[in-house]
Amino acid sequence: MDISEFYSSFFEEADELLTEMERSLLDLDPANPDSEQVNAIFRAAHSIKGGAGTFGFNLLQQTTHLLENLLDSARRHELVLTHEIIDTFLKTKDVLTEQVDAYRRSETPEHDDFEAICRLLKGVGSEDAPAVTAATPPPQEPAAAQAVEQLSTSENRLIVELMRVAEGEIDTLVDELRNLGEIIATHTDEQGHLVVDMATSVSPDDIEAVLCFVIDPDQLRIRALSAEPARDIPGLELFDASPSSAEGLPVGEETPSPAAAKKASVTAIKKAKKATETESTSIRVPVDKVDQIINLVGELIITQSMLNETANSLDRGVHGALHHGMNALQRNARDLQEAVMSIRMLPMDYVFSRFPRLVRDLAGKLDKEIELVTVGESTELDKGLTERIIDPLTHLVRNSLDHGIEKPDVRESLGKPRAGTLTLSARHQGGNILIEVSDDGGGLNRQKILAKAKANGLSVSEDISDEEAWQLIFAPGFSTAEAVSDLSGRGVGMDVVKRNIQSMGGHVEILSREGAGTTTRIVLPLTLAILDGMSVKVGGHVYILPVSSVIESLQIRQENLHTVSGGIPLLKVRGEYFPVVSIARVMGLAGGRDDIIGSIAVMVEGEGRRYVLLVDELVGQQQVVVKNLESNYRKIPGVSAATILGDGSVALILDLGEIYRLNLGERKPRLAKVNS
Amino acid sequence: MDKGIKFLVVDDFPTMRRIVRTLLKELGYANVDEAEDGADALAKLRGDAYEFVVSDWNMPNLDGLEMLKQIRADDALKHLPVLMVTAEAKKENIIAAAQAGANGYVVKPFTAATLEEKLAKIFEKLAK
Numbered sequence: 001m002d003i004s005e006f007y008s009s010f011f012e013e014a015d016e017l018l019t020e021m022e023r024s025l026l027d028l029d030p031a032n033p034d035s036e037q038v039n040a041i042f043r044a045a046h047s048i049k050g051g052a053g054t055f056g057f058n059l060l061q062q063t064t065h066l067l068e069n070l071l072d073s074a075r076r077h078e079l080v081l082t083h084e085i086i087d088t089f090l091k092t093k094d095v096l097t098e099q100v101d102a103y104r105r106s107e108t109p110e111h112d113d114f115e116a117i118c119r120l121l122k123g124v125g126s127e128d129a130p131a132v133t134a135a136t137p138p139p140q141e142p143a144a145a146q147a148v149e150q151l152s153t154s155e156n157r158l159i160v161e162l163m164r165v166a167e168g169e170i171d172t173l174v175d176e177l178r179n180l181g182e183i184i185a186t187h188t189d190e191q192g193h194l195v196v197d198m199a200t201s202v203s204p205d206d207i208e209a210v211l212c213f214v215i216d217p218d219q220l221r222i223r224a225l226s227a228e229p230a231r232d233i234p235g236l237e238l239f240d241a242s243p244s245s246a247e248g249l250p251v252g253e254e255t256p257s258p259a260a261a262k263k264a265s266v267t268a269i270k271k272a273k274k275a276t277e278t279e280s281t282s283i284r285v286p287v288d289k290v291d292q293i294i295n296l297v298g299e300l301i302i303t304q305s306m307l308n309e310t311a312n313s314l315d316r317g318v319h320g321a322l323h324h325g326m327n328a329l330q331r332n333a334r335d336l337q338e339a340v341m342s343i344r345m346l347p348m349d350y351v352f353s354r355f356p357r358l359v360r361d362l363a364g365k366l367d368k369e370i371e372l373v374t375v376g377e378s379t380e381l382d383k384g385l386t387e388r389i390i391d392p393l394t395h396l397v398r399n400s401l402d403h404g405i406e407k408p409d410v411r412e413s414l415g416k417p418r419a420g421t422l423t424l425s426a427r428h429q430g431g432n433i434l435i436e437v438s439d440d441g442g443g444l445n446r447q448k449i450l451a452k453a454k455a456n457g458l459s460v461s462e463d464i465s466d467e468e469a470w471q472l473i474f475a476p477g478f479s480t481a482e483a484v485s486d487l488s489g490r491g492v493g494m495d496v497v498k499r500n501i502q503s504m505g506g507h508v509e510i511l512s513r514e515g516a517g518t519t520t521r522i523v524l525p526l527t528l529a530i531l532d533g534m535s536v537k538v539g540g541h542v543y544i545l546p547v548s549s550v551i552e553s554l555q556i557r558q559e560n561l562h563t564v565s566g567g568i569p570l571l572k573v574r575g576e577y578f579p580v581v582s583i584a585r586v587m588g589l590a591g592g593r594d595d596i597i598g599s600i601a602v603m604v605e606g607e608g609r610r611y612v613l614l615v616d617e618l619v620g621q622q623q624v625v626v627k628n629l630e631s632n633y634r635k636i637p638g639v640s641a642a643t644i645l646g647d648g649s650v651a652l653i654l655d656l657g658e659i660y661r662l663n664l665g666e667r668k669p670r671l672a673k674v675n676s
Numbered sequence: 677m678d679k680g681i682k683f684l685v686v687d688d689f690p691t692m693r694r695i696v697r698t699l700l701k702e703l704g705y706a707n708v709d710e711a712e713d714g715a716d717a718l719a720k721l722r723g724d725a726y727e728f729v730v731s732d733w734n735m736p737n738l739d740g741l742e743m744l745k746q747i748r749a750d751d752a753l754k755h756l757p758v759l760m761v762t763a764e765a766k767k768e769n770i771i772a773a774a775q776a777g778a779n780g781y782v783v784k785p786f787t788a789a790t791l792e793e794k795l796a797k798i799f800e801k802l803a804k
Contacts (some may be wrong), residue, residue: 003695010691039736046734047689050763054695180767202767209774210767212782214797216804662796 003055007104010051014100014285017044021035022093026356030081033074038081039087042071048096058175059114061582064122067092075284079124088120090357110580118128134469136392155181155199157225160207162194164219170194172214178205184409185477197425285607287383290343293325297340298530298625304333341527346386348426348435349377354390355397364400369408369418375425382527385504389435389522392497396437396520397422399494404441406517414515416440432506432548433526438519444470452478502657505546506641531653533643534626539589544624544643544653551603551610553618558597571601571612578603581663582614583654586638606656613659622646626653637664679704682725686710686717686740687761691785696730696761702788703795704739709754714738717747721753728795729758733769741776748777761786 021044024037051057051065067089072080095117102109158181162173174196183202189195200207211220266506311319311326352374363370381389405411405420412418423438445468453460453472460472472478476495489655501508506524525531525548535543560572561580570577580596581587599614624643629636629652640655683705684685689691693710700708701739709726711717713735722727729747733740740760749793760781773781779798 006691006698008693009694013689013691043688043736046763047692050732050784051689051691053763054692056785130703159708180772202771206774207769210770213774213779216801423759 007055010055011100011104011286014048014051015097017048018097018100020044022357023353025086025089025093026088026360028081030083030086033081035075038071042068044188045071048100055103057099057103057109059109060096060103063099063114063121066118067096069122072123073248079254084395085124088124092117092121097586108306110461114409138204141391155201156206157184157197157199158204159223159225160196161189161192161221161223162211162215162219163221164195165194165215168293169214176210176214180210206304215264245570250263250606266283269535285343287344287386293340295339298627301333301623302336302644302646302648303627306330307647309629309646325341335495337530341382341530343379344383344527345380346383348379348381349374351381351386351390351393352377352424352426355393357663358394358397359401359422362398366401367407368401368405368420370405371419371421373421373423376427378427379424379426379433380526381524385524385527388500388504389524392500392522393424393435393437394496395494397424400439400441400520401519404439404443408441419480428526429474433524435522435524436519437594438517440517442517443514444473445514446511447472467514469509470512473510474508476579505611525621530622531624531626531641531643534621534652535619535645535651536600536613536615537619538583538615542619542645542649543583543615544651545602545604545613545656546653547621548617549606553600553602555613556597556599556601561596569596573603573612578616579660579663581611581659584614586659586662601624604656606658606660609657610662613656624651680707681727682706683708683728683730684711684715684717684720684726686712687711688698688735689732692732692761696791698790699791700730703792710768714740714746717743721747721756722750725739726756729756729790731758733763741772743787744773744778750782752771757774759794759798759804 021041021305024041024044028041028322030038045064045068048070051059052061052064066076067401070079070085070089073083074081079085096575099109100115138539160177162170166171173194174183174186177196177198182196183196183198185197187195189527204224207222208217208220225382264411276450288422307325308330311322316323357376358370359370362368400422405422406414406416408418411420421440423436425432425434425438446466449472450460450462453475456475456478458472460469460636474494474497478494495651498508501522504524506522509521510518510519511521511522525546532547533543534547535544537543554573556571558575561573562570562577564570567584569580571580582596596614599616600618601612602615602618603610603612618622624645626641627643629639629642638655639652640658641653642650643653645651683700685693685696685700685708685709687696688728690712693712697708697710700706709720709724711720715738717729717731718738720726724750731740731743738746742776744760746757747756747758754777757779758777760783762769763784763785765783770781771781780802782794
């Protein structure tokens with residue numbers, strides 16, 4: 001067996017166990033620890049240790065071993081948990097995560113980190129409760145503790161006589177005995193019996209029970225070395241480890257009567273049922289397999305629309321059955337597509353669940369009291385997006401904690417509760433998901449932002465709207481934090497946040513009221529694989545605009561068209577002026593309409609800016625399957641992706657933010673030409 | 677030995693279950709079922725006919741030792757051979773397994789050869 005085949009599933013499971021461990025640690029109340037929770041943490045450490053041992057991940061095994069020891073004492077109430085100890089456990093979890101990651105990359109984990117955490121773990125309990133350290137035993141499997149208690153603690157000298165033992169089993173038996181005590185001497189007597197003289201605290205019955213894994217009771221005789229009468233074992237008062245014997249049942253205090261056992265097992269089974277139900281209803285599938293299905297379904301949809309077009313050209317009266325079938329096919333294909341897309345969806349809990357830890361750590365560092373509230377954890381989002389949303393969201397949460405929420409004393413003097421509230425929420429709205437980070441802190445300071453913007457050389461007027469003022473914090477190098485702290489406020493970040501969100505096809509909005517708090521809202525499409533598209537024709541080519549960015553379409557009247565000094569034509573719509581951008585010009589098309597008046601204007605929003613696009617014709621609205629252009633062809637400026645239309649032709653999906661920037665860039669040289 | 681005998685591998689850690697299953701397969705035992713803890717295992721054992729149990733020790737709901745005790749206390753199951761998997765060769769564990777009526781134990785991590793040896797020993801003793 002090639003053990004490395006199992007690496008990846010071990011890493012995934014270890015990740016899950018560590019996440020679970022962190023969650024339990026955060027929930028754990030040191031003053032009144034829930035024993036089931038401590039047990040769960042213990043088992044997670046234990047499982048990882050077992051796996052690490054199997055795969056030879058020594059540092060991981062040693063670290064989990066130390067952690068497991070402490071957890072074992074904790075669950076047996078020998079170690080009293082404190083906040084500090086839980087912090088140490090959380091730190092250990094971090095180190096374990098790094099170790100797992102290192103092994104995943106086929107590297108050896110940092111030895112310094114390993115040693116540091118080991119020192120830390122070995123110190124647990126030793127400073128304030130020396131008695132506990134002494135009592136910290138090596139880890140034991142649960143019920144083993146009971147067994148230990150039954151053993152007499154004093155060491156006895158025993159003579160173990162082994163008869164008619166096969167050659168190959170002698171070593172095994174001696175090994176077993178060595179596990180049970182100290183072997184003082186062995187010799188073979190005149191009858192060929194192997195005689196072992198050993199010092200042990202284990203009772204003869206127990207020794208017999210263990211040796212009976214290998215040999216039969218009648219091959220064994222154990223007697224004490226003392227003057228007491230020899231104890232002849234084969235009589236077997238207590239039990240016989242051979243299960244084929246009817247008396248093979250263990251007899252002792254800890255053995256439940258069959259009836260009691262049955263009862264206990266029934267309740268246990270009930271509990272377990274719940275757990276199994278959740279597990280057996282899910283399977284682990286590599287993402288690329290899912291993506292392949294999504295792709296194939298996309299192709300199917302395209303084939304279906306091509307067939308549909310062909311069928312539509314046929315007479316409905318003559319080919320009624322065909323049309324009927326085509327309708328059913330269309331419906332089924334859409335349902336299939338939706339069902340397949342939902343496979344990639346993950347609940348936002350996947351993202352939100354990492355914040356309790358972050359908030360706890362940051363609140364500690366900043367001396368702030370923070371209550372974290374999460375809303376809409378079950379809201380689903382495409383897996384690709386959930387992974388990419390984590391970093392921007394982390395940044396926003398840090399910002400809120402660092403700059404937003406005030407220190408408890410300040411809050412009290414402002415008449416707010418001492419503890420600030422940070423709310424993470426997610427909800428669906430149309431084809432989008434809205435993710436919000438809200439705090440009830442100080443809010444953004446308009447004056448400070450404007451002053452800073454000016455100091456940074458941005459040209460801003462005093463009378464811009466609040467929304468526009470807030471957007472300024474997304475400018476590169478922008479930070480109004482009074483002191484650059486360890487956590488945030490270095491001025492890098494908000495622009496990165498914005499870029500990340502935009503690269504996911506979304507945008508960021510800020511709502512803030514001074515003194516009352518700030519809400520940052522991230523708006524993302526639910527999935528990147530399908531797009532609600534509006535198809536337009538320009539110069540004989542079909543382009544797709546994301547419907548979510550289209551606001552309205554209008555006809556242009558001469559009296560509403562204005563040209564200002566920059567040369568950019570502006571369209572006046574209900575008292576507001578919007579720049580006019582010609583797709584034909586930006587895309588460098590020949591044959592498109594050049595006259596603004598004859599074109600149709602489509603008002604769109606790209607990267608928070610509204611402007612008017614000129615198109616020749618509106619074709620229709622349809623769902624399109626997004627095909628990456630870069631991986632199939634190359635990056636084209638102004639184009640985010642491509643799709644295949646019902647007739648099999650390729651249409652480009654426009655990147656409305658980039659189109660606007662291209663238009664600005666294009667202006668100047670053209671203008672120069674006009675002037676010359 | 678009849679390679680068609682039906683095994684139940686009990687471990688809460690799916691990777692370990694798969695490893696044990698693969699090791700068994702390497703030894704020619706392809707008829708292997710899995711349970712994720714003692715309670716799950718007991719339910720399976722009572723619902724279907726198994727001929728051999730390989731069980732981990734530490735598990736949620738019902739640990740391996742408790743499961744073993746319940747197997748031995750159940751008239752329908754008490755003859756079932758059980759091989760316990762332990763994380764360490766500690767005397768407390770081994771004794772507890774023996775007292776509870778295990779047919780053998782194997783210490784993690786183990787190889788196919790070790791497992792084969794342990795199984796052979798158990799089959800040999802059962803055949804007596």
